[in-house]
Amino acid sequence: MAASTDGEAARFEPGEGHDTTIIVNGDARSVPSTTSLLSALRAHFGLTGAKPGCGEGACGSCTVLLDGKPVRACRQSVAGLDGTHVTTIEGLASGDTLHPVQQAFVDVGAMQCGYCTPGMVLSVTALLDREPDPSDEAVTEALTGNLCRCGCYSRIRKAVHRARELTSEPSLGDPMAARRRHTVSGRPTRCRRACDRHVRGT
Numbered sequence: 001m002a003a004s005t006d007g008e009a010a011r012f013e014p015g016e017g018h019d020t021t022i023i024v025n026g027d028a029r030s031v032p033s034t035t036s037l038l039s040a041l042r043a044h045f046g047l048t049g050a051k052p053g054c055g056e057g058a059c060g061s062c063t064v065l066l067d068g069k070p071v072r073a074c075r076q077s078v079a080g081l082d083g084t085h086v087t088t089i090e091g092l093a094s095g096d097t098l099h100p101v102q103q104a105f106v107d108v109g110a111m112q113c114g115y116c117t118p119g120m121v122l123s124v125t126a127l128l129d130r131e132p133d134p135s136d137e138a139v140t141e142a143l144t145g146n147l148c149r150c151g152c153y154s155r156i157r158k159a160v161h162r163a164r165e166l167t168s169e170p171s172l173g174d175p176m177a178a179r180r181r182h183t184v185s186g187r188p189t190r191c192r193r194a195c196d197r198h199v200r201g202t
């Protein structure tokens with residue numbers, strides 16, 4: 001078990017029990033079974049992309065995927081999750097290549113502070129996995145549990161459509177085009193670096 005990084009283990013753990021092993025972004029990781037999933041990810045594994053917000057399952061900033069389905073990590077205990085696959089925002093990109101949903105958020109600038117962005121990206125990823133061409137109503141429904149304090153909802157909806165384009169018609173989406181627009185002499189601008197950090201959850 002990795003050491004706690006920021007005291008969150010003490011905040012979220014009621015006590016020690018036997019260990020549970022979950023598969024996080026493809027790697028088997030063990031943590032005491034009394035740990036919340038959010039604490040396991042952030043305090044034990046150092047994956048801080050899932051953000052602590054309300055702590056009550058209401059804001060969606062802590063959203064991760066459990067076997068492909070969005071869950072609120074703040075309300076989910078790891079007990080009983082042995083062998084379950086957990087995908088966090090850190091597990092979406094392949095090296096330097098962003099996942100199409102991450103790329104879509106960058107392309108349309110679907111964020112301000114970026115605090116909600118990892119949860120939004122994962123909820124949209126799950127939506128497009130189960131419904132590749134969702135209606136506007138389905139998009140609204142899928143994102144009902146993800147709150148954006150900055151009010152970027154219209155651009156987030158645009159990002160869903162952009163992600164669908166990138167996924168279904170690769171010729172439309174030169175996924176690197178927007179990134180190139182945000183470079184000066186081949187180096188990322190501050191805005192590009194900030195966008196990249198938000199969608200990668202770093």
Ligand code: FES
Nearest residue numbers: 053054055060074
């Ligand atoms: S912090 Fe988990 S839903 Fe708000």
Ligand code: FES
Nearest residue numbers: 112114148149150
């Ligand atoms: S971009 Fe700030 S909370 Fe959504």
